[in-house]
Amino acid sequence: xxxxxxxxxxxxxxxxxxxxxxxxxxxxxxxxxxxxxxxxxxxxxxxxxxxxxxxxxxxxxxxxxxxxxxxxxxxxxx
Numbered sequence: 001x002x003x004x005x006x007x008x009x010x011x012x013x014x015x016x017x018x019x020x021x022x023x024x025x026x027x028x029x030x031x032x033x034x035x036x037x038x039x040x041x042x043x044x045x046x047x048x049x050x051x052x053x054x055x056x057x058x059x060x061x062x063x064x065x066x067x068x069x070x071x072x073x074x075x076x077x078x
Contacts, residue, residue, distance in 0.1 A: 006071045013063035020057035024050055 023030060027050045039045050 003074050006067050010067035013060045017060035020053045024053035
């Protein structure tokens with residue numbers, strides 16, 4: 001059961017890490033597209049900054065390392 005939680009955590013944290021790295025790399029293009037497609041001229045849209053995405057990518061990279069370490073440790077116990 002704990003191995004299942006480890007795998008779920010690993011997959012989720014990995015996907016969030018990839019998402020935030022992508023958003024950091026293509027920040028201007030993505031938010032320009034969103035603003036053009038869904039924006040109203042009446043009110044400005046607020047988006048996370050590149051620094052926010054970099055911080056979250058680092059956080060989820062550490063989570064991915066943590067869950068991978070748990071799974072490797074569990075593998076040695078079996």
